Amino acid sequence: MKLPDLVEMAARNLRNARLRNGLTTAGIGVGIASLVAMLSLGVGLQELAGRRLSRSGLFNTVVVSPWADSRQMAREGGPPGAGGPAGAGGPMGQRPPEGPPALLDETARRAIEKLPGVVEALPEIRFVGELRLEGKSYIVPAGGLPASARDDEAFDTLQGQFFSGPQAAEAVVKLDFAREWNEARPTSILGKELVLRYAERQALTPEEEPGTTNSGSESADTQYGFTVVRREQPLRVVGIIDADPYGGMRAVSRARVFLPIGLVENLNIMQPTDLRSMVQSADGQKTYPSLMTRVADPARVSEVESAIKQMGFRTYSILDAAQSLQRFFVILDLLLGIFGSMALAVASLGIVNTLVMAVLERRREIGILKALGASDRDVKRLFFVEAGAMGLAGGAVGVAFGWLISVAINWGTAFYLSRRDFPPETVSAIPLWLVGAALAFSVAVSLVAGMYPAGRAARLDPVQAIRYE
């Protein structure tokens, strides 16, 4: 029999026992709804975690540091800059290259920025400065932020605005700093002019170099150093943020006042690593303890890491941590899927029951069909189509119910979070693949459940079935 005819006959048979088939289909619907709701929670939580990590800039960031610092830092018990894991021998079992360590200087920075897939390579600058505001003085940790930080979720609740440009003499302050300044009306800090007092690192020219008392055999290059001068920079407060940028996972995250990174670089602010840098650098040129290299696509992080390693630097990215997280969610999804499938397993027994009943009730009809020339295969296929149709309908109902449950979970979560002054979060999500997978699974389970009744119908002896009583 052709498939359209089978479908037509199956639909007619299902219509003939509307209540029973409807209840069976509803049973499948409940099973699928439970499965979809469970998995949507797993998917939603995974997406939430992914979104948070992705927006924290950790997934598409490669921390680059020189091997020289690494060796030293390992001895000192801490990584250079932030984000890099401590440990002797470098991160993830990396080994330093042979020969003298490469300098992470301006030339290296430009070379890294030219690598395919790299958006920017920025130093992470955090320093302690003095802020003067309307006669009051505050010693605060300050840091530089690139324009890309605007996408960080810490700026979701930004009051005021972001920096107007990379060189703008503007500042974004943390809410706790604004409160320290004015407990009652912290937002009144917006638009205020403040003065940042900081230590500037000024390179010495050969003429300015103090008298060379060492042996005259030393090269003039090695005599270059720098001096430190106190400077002031006026800034206008343009924004207030409450949360720590980058999820609080970088050194700069812990600053209380943020400046555009371009401005901070131009100010040439003295860094704690400058003394070591001066010793290491052959010509007194500025070197970076680390560079935050932002990659356009997280999928290219490995490729960029390899290229940077080839240049003689060590790298660290959170890719490995992300993979561990992915494994965790696979296990979570599996467990949720198993719990969700239990209702479906019960529903599949309903299909077996309904179809066995149908075989008993339609015994004569099956006999007639066989007498008219239906093969065992035709009869089997008819019951499979009926089971599959119930599975498909149940799956569709289940997906719809699952979606409603998912919406309810999100609504409930948002309500709960809003009561605690948190922004709403999507914790349950139903992607298109989940809809397709749920429908396919529903049909597959129904077909498996239909195997026994279909086989039983196909084996029916037509002579016995149509015997006149």
Next chain:
Amino acid sequence: MDANAAANPEGSSAAHAAGQAQPCIRARDVSRHYTMGPAVIPAVEQVSLEVASGEFAALLGPSGSGKSTLLHLIAGLDRPTSGSIEVAGQELARLSSEELARYRRHTVGMVFQAFNLIATLPVFDNVELPLRLSEVDRAERRARVEEALARVRLSERRNHRPGELSGGEQQRAALARALVNRPSLLLADEPTGNLDSRTGEEIMELIAELNQKLGMTVLLVTHERPLAERFVRRMIFMADGRVVEDHNGAHAREAP
């Protein structure tokens, strides 16, 4: 004619009566035994029989004589315990289950005492069923169903369900369903058993008409001898699973 004579098709009066026509049914030493616990019940025992193409024959006998069982074996609904049945050149014992289903679709049309129409389907859909099973195109199906309904004079009842029809109309619908696939053999199992005598006669007239006009071979099971005598040229009597007598042309068929 006795059973032994029936077992010898070459010398049978049936073959003779059918002239030189090719046999449509050729059964040789067919037995069908049922096992019920330790007991073996011989429903059909060593039956040999030939029915020529275009012949109209009836199997008669008391209940339990094995006539319906023999009919089911010829219809390919059941398989003999031993012996062979050849219908329209096909040796049924050699056919697989799938081939046997195809044989039932294309070679045989069947009508039953209980009509065996599907109660939930209107007449048109009931008649259409064998065509659906044969995967005939929708447009051709419609034409052939209309033709079959017209032949049994039931066109105006095409949209009625079996429950809305009289017994005679239901049997006519069953006849339309049996002939819609244009089979060469019509097997009728007590087609008048559930009908009053007048309606029974009408059905017999219709079957005889199909036999005459379409040249369809007809093998009928009945226990109504007077009715058979009026319409059927050849009567094969069975008792205890064996053919005990084979009357050929002994009773001239009255014109309908």
